[in-house]
Amino acid sequence: MSPDSAAGTTAAASPHHLSLPRFRSNLTGRAISLAVVLLVLVISYASSLRIYVAQSQEIAATKAEIAQRSQRIAELQAEQARWDDPAYVKIQARDRLGWVVPGEVGYVVVDQAGKPVGGGAAIEGNGAPSPAPTTAWWTKVWDSVEAADRPEPGAAARKTSPPTVTESAAPQVSAPGSPASPR
Numbered sequence: 001m002s003p004d005s006a007a008g009t010t011a012a013a014s015p016h017h018l019s020l021p022r023f024r025s026n027l028t029g030r031a032i033s034l035a036v037v038l039l040v041l042v043i044s045y046a047s048s049l050r051i052y053v054a055q056s057q058e059i060a061a062t063k064a065e066i067a068q069r070s071q072r073i074a075e076l077q078a079e080q081a082r083w084d085d086p087a088y089v090k091i092q093a094r095d096r097l098g099w100v101v102p103g104e105v106g107y108v109v110v111d112q113a114g115k116p117v118g119g120g121a122a123i124e125g126n127g128a129p130s131p132a133p134t135t136a137w138w139t140k141v142w143d144s145v146e147a148a149d150r151p152e153p154g155a156a157a158r159k160t161s162p163p164t165v166t167e168s169a170a171p172q173v174s175a176p177g178s179p180a181s182p183r
Contacts, residue, residue: 082088093099100106109117 098106098108111117
């Protein structure tokens with residue numbers, strides 16, 4: 001027999017050789033479990049990384065706020081140091097309030113309407129003082145206690161009088177075995 005004929009008989013006897021070749025999967029159980037473990041690690045590290053980035057942004061914002069407040073504290077301390085100097089206080093009293101030292105003559109320049117022109121600060125109010133409450137709260141409380149002792153005359157009569165029941169509206173009750181009779 002020739003080698004070609006032997007191969008032909010074997011192929012005819014076995015149907016598996018006629019079908020498409022079987023491909024063996026390159027993925028094993030170990031490879032799949034390794035991929036699952038790596039996927040879980042990536043997901044957990046991604047959430048941790050997201051939290052890390054959010055916290056680092058919060059820290060940067062807090063540091064910027066601390067720097068701004070430190071600068072404001074330094075400005076306020078410098079202003080407080082100026083107000084501790086009696087010469088600065090004297091200058092501010094002259095400029096803002098128009099005060100003069102004894103022996104000096106103070107002048108105020110006014111316009112045609114009689115309002116001061118230029119320097120000096122005017123102390124302005126917002127107009128009339130706020131209206132005082134007409135009655136104090138404790139007065140209102142005491143009035144409500146006294147009103148509770150004096151109820152309205154019509155309200156008491158409505159609450160205490162029972163509803164009127166007529167005979168036609170009364171329920172018909174009869175004992176077992178006895179004829180029904182109106183009461």
